[in-house]
Amino acid sequence: MVTIMNKVQANAKPAGLRMTRQRRLILEELDAPGRHPTADAVYQQVRRRIPNISLGTVYRNLEVLSQAGMIRKLHIGSGQKRYDRKLHKHYHVHCVQCGRISDLPGGPFGDLEEVARGNSDFDIIGYELEFEGLCRQCKDSSPRQREPN
Amino acid sequence: MVTIMNKVQANAKPAGLRMTRQRRLILEELDAPGRHPTADAVYQQVRRRIPNISLGTVYRNLEVLSQAGMIRKLHIGSGQKRYDRKLHKHYHVHCVQCGRISDLPGGPFGDLEEVARGNSDFDIIGYELEFEGLCRQCKDSSPRQREPN
DNA sequence: TTCATAATAGTAACCATTACTGTCTTGGCG
DNA sequence: CGCCAAGACAGTAATGGTTACTATTATGAA
Structure with missing residues (x-):
């Protein structure tokens, strides 16, 4: 486990x-904006390019990358963890019906800490x-079930 | 699973x-103020009075009771779920070192939703x-490890 | 007291995540 | 360029929290 990063620059990797190819593709998968995939979702995607990549590799990389501050690990609701490319400070809304997660501009609310x-x-x-609610689709159409992302 | 409660009064149970004895003791365990035990912690406690109570019974009751709105299920950090007797609206602080959870007076922050x-x-x-920080003990003494409660 | 059904104990299954192991890659250095 | 220590990998087993299943028991309204 990486504990200290003594050389962090823009786009640089900690010492x-x-x-690796695996790590690069995992990062690319998270680069797409507005996504907050679970470990398994990342696995499924990367598998299309590296069919024999190991699920353990995905988990290990997600852990290492979030330790290095390159991505953010989200604990939303009670289900699986989710991962986010951390670009700027923002919040999330979580659809209690289908599980979809969206970004929410605004904040930070510094006074809360005070x-x-x-x-x-x-x-x-x-x-x-984390905010909770019903997404557009679940609000006005018949609710669809449990789409991860 | 209980989905509808058509008879909820003060101290009353939904239709x-x-x-049962098991359910009563589980509720009593949560009645002690300032506690936010995990399912397993409840199990360990109740077991002293009903030695052969099943862990499944504890889980099922915690689920049923929170469905009925009699207790609150907390998702704090990335670990186990915790349960709280829901008396009034309040928030929690979570010690990142030892895992301890404390109540926090103040709020609600209605404007956040707006x-x-x-x-x-x-x-x-x-x-x-949920707020995060270091509790008193972990702040100034050597940190102790992982006490659940 | 009766009796439908809620709840239980005990156990197995599930699922997300982590740990382990032997092999392969990467990249700093000569 | 080639060497090689150590980081990373694939594959698999193990863990830990939680849920599901099943046959039996207990509750409480009539």
């Missing part, structure tokens, strides 16, 4: 990280905020 | 729910907000 700091003896270092 | 509503075509129905 000790090699750029309120928390005033009310607790914890050393507040941040917060996780 | 169709029977009050902002989200303005920025999305989702039908926003709520949000999940």
Whole structure:
């Protein structure tokens, strides 16, 4: 596991990280904007180019990359973890019907941390905020079931 | 699974729910204020009074009770689910070091939903907000590892 | 008291994720 | 360019939390 990154530049990789074909394709998969795929979804996609890639490789890379700060790991709802190319600070809405996840412009809400700091003896270092609702499709058409992404 | 509750009064159970010894003790376990136990922690506690209670029974009851709105299911961090007797609207802080969870007075932040509503075509129905930080003990003493509760 | 059915104990199955192992690749260095 | 230490890989087994199944028991309305 990579713990220290002593050379992080724009588009650069932390020291000790090699750029393999697998890793590059996984990153590319996350580069498409507006996607928040699960590990398995990344696996299914990359598999079309490297048919014998291992699911473990996908998990390991997603972990390493998020440790290195190149992607973000999201804990949304109670299901699988999701991964996001972290470009700018933003939030997510989560459809309780079909599971779809969308980006939400706006924020950050810095004052939330202030309120928390005033009310607790914890050393507040941040917060996780996820909105829930019904997406367009589930709102006005018959709800479809469980599409991951 | 209970889907409809047509008779909910103060301290009353929804129609169709029977009050068994197991269910009562599980509820009592959650009644102690300031606790946010995992399913397994509830299991360990109740087991001292009903030694042969089944872990499945605990899970099923926690599910049924939260469906009935009598308790709240929390998804905090990436670990196990936690359960909370839902008395009033409040938030939680989560120690990233030891995993401890504390209540946080203050809120609700109703304006968050307004902002989200303005920025999305989702039908926003709520949000999940969890703060993260270091608890008192982990802040100034040597950190202890992973106490659930 | 009766009796339909909710709930239980015990156990097996499930699913996402992590760990392990022996082999292969990468990339810094000469 | 070729060497080679160590990072990464594929394949597979193991883990851990949670859910599903089944035959039996207990609840509570009539």
